[in-house]
Amino acid sequence: GIQVEQSPPDLILQEGANSTLRCNFSDSVNNLQWFHQNPWGQLINLFYIPSGTKQNGRLSATTVATERYSLLYISSSQTTDSGVYFCAAEDGKTSYDKVIFGPGTSLSVIP
Amino acid sequence: DAGVTQSPTHLIKTRGQQVTLRCSPISGHKSVSWYQQVLGQGPQFIFQYYEKEERGRGNFPDRFSARQFPNYSSELNxxxxxxxxxxxxxxxxxxxxxxxxxxxxxxxxxx
Structure with missing residues (x-):
């Protein structure tokens, strides 16, 4: 099955700074999602982005499926952006919706 | 519309016991998947159910089982x-x- 890697594993930012989180996957995927997990464990949908670029406020994401990576951009970071960011890729070679999560990037935004 | 709901919120059990967890999907959603997230890791896929049939299973022992009901809610045992x-x-x-x-x-x- 596919492997999903994320980098960096940990990130500390000053409020107002920009950052780029990366997700690499080892094989073809049917789709890719980015999530933010809050301190209570809730996974919040950020982007459903099997390919191309999307933007939502201060966040944007780009997936280049042919090169097997996706990027999440956070601009003008705020303390509320703190938490763990996961990318999740759906294995394109299974007959069912097998979604593999990366290990996550833990982001801390300090005032 | 209500989101995905799960019950109970917290549960404490003793080794050797059995547990049942419940999930109600978003109205109209026929696919339900279960994941296990150990502290410090990304969620790991356990099962996917679609239209009451098991479509896929992750690398978990037979102690884990699930089912989906006609109203598309699901239980993990x-x-x-x-x-x-x-x-x-x-x-x-x-x-x-x-x-x-x-x-x-x-x-x-x-x-």
């Missing part, structure tokens, strides 16, 4: 609990092959 089963159990629903939406999770502690 774990028998003969081990300390290592302590985790956040997440349920997700989706419409066809689009993005998944997660519930708030059930935090299981095995003592």
């Amino acid at each position: 774990v028998n003969a609990l081990l300390l290592g089963d302590s985790a956040l159990y997440l349920c997700a629903s989706r419409l066809s092959s689009y993005e998944q939406y997660f519930g708030p999770g059930t935090r299981l502690t095995v003592t």
Whole structure:
């Protein structure tokens, strides 16, 4: 099955700074999602982005499926952006919706 | 519209006991998946159910079982609990092959 890697594993930012989180996957995927997990464990949908670029406020994401990576951009970071960011890729070679999560990037935004 | 709901929120069990976790998908979503998230890791796929049939299973022992009901709600059962089963159990629903939406999770502690 596919492997999903994320980098960096940990990130500390000053409020107002920009950052780029990366997700690499080892094989073809049917789709890719980015999530933010809050301190209570809730996974919040950020982007459903099997390919191309999307933007939502201060966040944007780009997936280049042919090169097997996706990027999440956070601009003008705020303390509320703190938490763990996961990318999740759906294995394109299974007959069912097998979604593999990366290990996550833990982001801390300090005032 | 209500999101994915899960019950109970928290649960404490003793080794060797059995536990049942419940999930109600978003209205109209026929696919339900279960994930286990151990502290410090990304969620790991356990099962996917679609139209009451098991479509896929992750690398989990037979102590883990699930079912889906005619109203598309689902139960996850774990028998003969081990300390290592302590985790956040997440349920997700989706419409066809689009993005998944997660519930708030059930935090299981095995003592």
